Amino acid sequence: MSTASPPAVGARPRFEPQIARRKLAGTSFLGACMAAIGLLLLALVLLLYDVITKGLPYIDLDFITGTPSRRPEQAGILPALVGSIEIGLMVGAISFPLGVAAAIYLEEYAANTLFNRILRTNISNLAGVPSIVYGIFGLALFARALQLGRSPIAAALTLALLIMPVVIIATMEALRSVPDSQREGAYALGATRWQMVRRSILPAAAPGIMTGIILAMARAIGEAAPIIVVGAASFVTFLPTPFQEGFTVLPIQVYQWASRPQDAFHGIAAAAILVLLVLMLLLNGLAIIVRARLSRHLQW
Amino acid sequence: MPSLLAPRQPAIGVTIAPLPPITPTLPVAERETVLRMHGVSCWYGSFRAVKDVSIDIGAREVTALIGPSGCGKTTLLRTLNRMNDLIPSYRTDGHIQFGGQDLYGPGVDPVAVRRRIGMVFQKPNPFPKSIYDNVAFGPRINGFKGNLDELVEQSLRRAALWNEVKDKLKQHGMALSGGQQQRLCIARTIAVEPEVILMDEPCSALDPRSTLQIEELMAELKRDYTIVIVTHNMQQAARASDRTVFLTMGEDRAGYVVEVDDTVKIFTNPRERLTEDYISGRFG
Numbered sequence A: 001m002s003t004a005s006p007p008a009v010g011a012r013p014r015f016e017p018q019i020a021r022r023k024l025a026g027t028s029f030l031g032a033c034m035a036a037i038g039l040l041l042l043a044l045v046l047l048l049y050d051v052i053t054k055g056l057p058y059i060d061l062d063f064i065t066g067t068p069s070r071r072p073e074q075a076g077i078l079p080a081l082v083g084s085i086e087i088g089l090m091v092g093a094i095s096f097p098l099g100v101a102a103a104i105y106l107e108e109y110a111a112n113t114l115f116n117r118i119l120r121t122n123i124s125n126l127a128g129v130p131s132i133v134y135g136i137f138g139l140a141l142f143a144r145a146l147q148l149g150r151s152p153i154a155a156a157l158t159l160a161l162l163i164m165p166v167v168i169i170a171t172m173e174a175l176r177s178v179p180d181s182q183r184e185g186a187y188a189l190g191a192t193r194w195q196m197v198r199r200s201i202l203p204a205a206a207p208g209i210m211t212g213i214i215l216a217m218a219r220a221i222g223e224a225a226p227i228i229v230v231g232a233a234s235f236v237t238f239l240p241t242p243f244q245e246g247f248t249v250l251p252i253q254v255y256q257w258a259s260r261p262q263d264a265f266h267g268i269a270a271a272a273i274l275v276l277l278v279l280m281l282l283l284n285g286l287a288i289i290v291r292a293r294l295s296r297h298l299q300w
Numbered sequence B: 001m002p003s004l005l006a007p008r009q010p011a012i013g014v015t016i017a018p019l020p021p022i023t024p025t026l027p028v029a030e031r032e033t034v035l036r037m038h039g040v041s042c043w044y045g046s047f048r049a050v051k052d053v054s055i056d057i058g059a060r061e062v063t064a065l066i067g068p069s070g071c072g073k074t075t076l077l078r079t080l081n082r083m084n085d086l087i088p089s090y091r092t093d094g095h096i097q098f099g100g101q102d103l104y105g106p107g108v109d110p111v112a113v114r115r116r117i118g119m120v121f122q123k124p125n126p127f128p129k130s131i132y133d134n135v136a137f138g139p140r141i142n143g144f145k146g147n148l149d150e151l152v153e154q155s156l157r158r159a160a161l162w163n164e165v166k167d168k169l170k171q172h173g174m175a176l177s178g179g180q181q182q183r184l185c186i187a188r189t190i191a192v193e194p195e196v197i198l199m200d201e202p203c204s205a206l207d208p209r210s211t212l213q214i215e216e217l218m219a220e221l222k223r224d225y226t227i228v229i230v231t232h233n234m235q236q237a238a239r240a241s242d243r244t245v246f247l248t249m250g251e252d253r254a255g256y257v258v259e260v261d262d263t264v265k266i267f268t269n270p271r272e273r274l275t276e277d278y279i280s281g282r283f284g
Helices: A019-058 A059-065 A078-109 A115-128 A130-144 A153-176 A180-187 A193-222 A225-230 A250-258 A263-294 B075-080 B110-116 B131-141 B147-160 B176-189 B208-221 B234-240 B263-268 B274-279
Strands: B033-044 B047-051 B057-059 B062-066 B090-098 B118-122 B195-199 B226-230 B241-249 B255-262
Touching: A019 A263, A019 B195, A059 A078, A059 A263, A078 A115, A078 A130, A078 A153, A078 A193, A078 A250, A078 A263, A115 A153, A130 A153, A130 A225, A153 A193, A153 B274, A193 A250, A193 A263, A193 B131, A193 B147, A225 A250, A225 B062, A263 B274, B033 B075, B033 B226, B047 B075, B047 B274, B057 B226, B062 B075, B075 B195, B075 B226, B075 B255, B110 B118, B118 B176, B131 B147, B131 B176, B147 B176, B176 B195, B176 B208, B176 B241, B226 B234, B234 B263, B241 B263, B241 B274, B255 B263
Parallel strands: B047 B255, B062 B226, B062 B241, B118 B195, B195 B226
Antiparallel strands: B033 B047, B033 B057, B033 B090, B241 B255
């Protein structure tokens, strides 16, 4: 145990830098991180390669503007594409005002009471509820009780509910990232709470809010399960309108075609996946542009 | 005139440079009081941060609040425009008279108070808007009906910022330098035509040159406004203020006023031993 006693000052160097060893530890960690990225990239590249090689030959103008058909070489995805875009826009229009208003209340108005803390925690929990559960709820409430039927609006309401927790949490985060000095600055000029929120906090939080909503919309567009429950049809040859029964969306079209035995249907399923991916890319690109434009000058 | 403000004993670490001439202050009896504090205590829940303060703030003067960290200077300052109302557990005891009215009386709306008693903060906090919109913010929310362009220009001129920004009013307020941002915040405060301007260590984030600009600006502004400033910088208090309030903490960690007097008096011939020790840098 003699080694446990501290050495006398000056008896030997008090530091053992071991720089080489510390650097090795850093290099190893970097290696581990790069391996993780590499693995993920590999999976992504394989997936994309598979989809592109299978799907690309089927993509042409007729495919984009055509309607589904029993013959895969004549089939198109226009009803599903329009359904996805239409429902995506409705989801945004519904979840934006509701989600942002709820987040503003929770972040800027609600007192820090036990009830409100429970409310906040539960919103985070809602984000983890399986999407199929939202589908069942949407079927019961929107399709049946409110008699909206198997319409795009019923699907949009269901998806809006599904992404609401994400929208609320993203908005709350964006509001919280605005420093209190901004709130005080507005108050010190004689602003009311609403003027403070409306003219100072919301513009400052806008980039985060917009990004959150666009990404949530992208998630809604990629969902299939809840929409199947609400009642999307498998074979739609007309363009859906919001309140009319009968619609489909891209993920469901993919699911339908992929479950057919014929190889050619697998090909157009891959082509539909490509169309969905491009739609997602456009949305994500939009999120990046909006963020960059709105936050150009923000620096706290 | 010998340097009035040199401490009687050489300061440790504080050299007080030759000072610009200070306007002679009027005797107490001739002063017009804008804010009168009587037995003011500030509480955060059960913790008393400031104890039993009774001081008068004179009109069109610069009053400096000095004292060691944690003695409640900022709390006291924020009590004067009801900024602390935003903290749920906060409470003020005692009376603050503002223009003959009890600042904390029933029916007094803090929103109305804050337009008349403006505030400039420690860290410049321009809004993420253009320079013009920063200054126009206050007038707009307060229902200003006159010529906004004129008011913005006039406010920027009085904040000694106009010449630097007149060609880039549409530019972003956050793109300015720190000193310019702070003057923008002063312009923004002036634009709602307050009677009192509270400044909470307005120069602590600024370089010496910008600090001097702000101090010159204060000397200019006190012709029309009453200014109360919290500062940790002894030289700043000596240079820029007419009256000085020295606070410190008691055993119970509550801040209290040790001495209030003309700045010249405080820095040359303080009554209290504690004041002398503090301004000469021996504690705090």
